[in-house]
Amino acid sequence: MEPLDSRDRSVGIDMGGSWIRAALGDRNGKIIRRAVAPMDAGDADAFIKQLDALIRRVAGDSLGEVTGIGIGAAGRLDLKRGAIMFSPHTCLRDFGIASELESRTGKEVRLLNDCATAVLAERLIGAGRGCDNLVYVGIGTGIGGGIIVDGRLILGKDGNAHEIGHMIIDIDGRIACECGGLGHWEAYTSGSGLPKLARHLAEGYAEESPFLDCVRKCRPNAKEIFDAAAGKDRFAVHVLDVASEINSKAFANLVDLYDPELITIGGGLAMKNRDLVMPPISERLPAYSFNRAPRVIPTPLGEDAPLLGAILAAYGPAGTHGV
Numbered sequence: 205m206e207p208l209d210s211r212d213r214s215v216g217i218d219m220g221g222s223w224i225r226a227a228l229g230d231r232n233g234k235i236i237r238r239a240v241a242p243m244d245a246g247d248a249d250a251f252i253k254q255l256d257a258l259i260r261r262v263a264g265d266s267l268g269e270v271t272g273i274g275i276g277a278a279g280r281l282d283l284k285r286g287a288i289m290f291s292p293h294t295c296l297r298d299f300g301i302a303s304e305l306e307s308r309t310g311k312e313v314r315l316l317n318d319c320a321t322a323v324l325a326e327r328l329i330g331a332g333r334g335c336d337n338l339v340y341v342g343i344g345t346g347i348g349g350g351i352i353v354d355g356r357l358i359l360g361k362d363g364n365a366h367e368i369g370h371m372i373i374d375i376d377g378r379i380a381c382e383c384g385g386l387g388h389w390e391a392y393t394s395g396s397g398l399p400k401l402a403r404h405l406a407e408g409y410a411e412e413s414p415f416l417d418c419v420r421k422c423r424p425n426a427k428e429i430f431d432a433a434a435g436k437d438r439f440a441v442h443v444l445d446v447a448s449e450i451n452s453k454a455f456a457n458l459v460d461l462y463d464p465e466l467i468t469i470g471g472g473l474a475m476k477n478r479d480l481v482m483p484p485i486s487e488r489l490p491a492y493s494f495n496r497a498p499r500v501i502p503t504p505l506g507e508d509a510p511l512l513g514a515i516l517a518a519y520g521p522a523g524t525h526g527v
């Protein structure tokens with residue numbers, strides 16, 4: 205086998221809600237070297253230095269020869285300016301990440317939403333090969349989506365055509381989202397949302413349970429909710445049942461909007477708790493969608509889906525808009 209030409213390599217960055225993942229990879233989706241760090245997004249200057257260091261750690265001596273850098277970033281973007289306009293889980297506001305990194309590395313930087321890069325990876329090297337109508341849903345700290353309709357990656361005027369986590373699923377707006385909006389999907393069932401849903405449901409819950417006590421006295425995180433539900437605590441099971449109902453209805457909205465053949469699910473929360481998160485969505489979705497229900501499966505790319513897509517996005521418009 206021929207050794208890979210180092211100029212055929214690229215660097216991918218996945219900036220989710222909590223972690224930055226960086227990797228040196230190739231256009232077949234092979235990862236050669238990777239690094240991960242908790243996101244240091246207290247201020248933009250510290251963040252860009254951290255990002256620059258991670259890129260150099262994975263690229264090593266071959267940074268000068270890589271094809272480019274692809275970024276999949278959570279938050280509201282302005283793709284024409286290569287900027288992150290608003291990122292609910294960090295302090296980044298109107299931040300020109302592409303030009304900052306281009307001046308530091310001398311490499312062309314291509315920015316997309318993290319779930320847009322994930323659906324790109326799904327289409328090119330994952331479960332969506334040969335599939336023209338495909339949705340990827342990432343359920344992690346927040347909820348994001350990447351959408352391909354009729355073989356085209358949907359982007360919109362600024363690159364935010366798929367901000368599905370901020371879709372309003374509760375018209376009474378009973379729970380506030382990290383973005384400041386009310387009633388948004390991710391405020392109820394994401395890693396940051398589930399604890400808020402548990403506190404909301406605790407107010408009117410008539411029976412007693414050890415976990416209900418815990419919710420009233422402290423602030424359990426999403427992992428503790430899943431742990432309690434796995435231990436059959438009645439209240440924790442109830443919280444996840446309500447969350448599954450919300451997820452199923454939100455997925456039905458996606459099916460009716462985009463008419464996909466396939467929906468793949470990724471994101472840290474869903475991948476770590478797949479037996480509790482995914483089967484109820486597949487089971488309940490057909491009852492709620494007007495359109496014919498698609499196949500719903502966990503992404504075979506695992507938590508690497510956005511990172512792999514960022515590596516592929518670095519190869520340019522042919523790899524992004526022409527999927």
Ligand SMILES: [Zn+2]
Binds near residue numbers: 370381382384385388
């Ligand atoms: Zn929101």
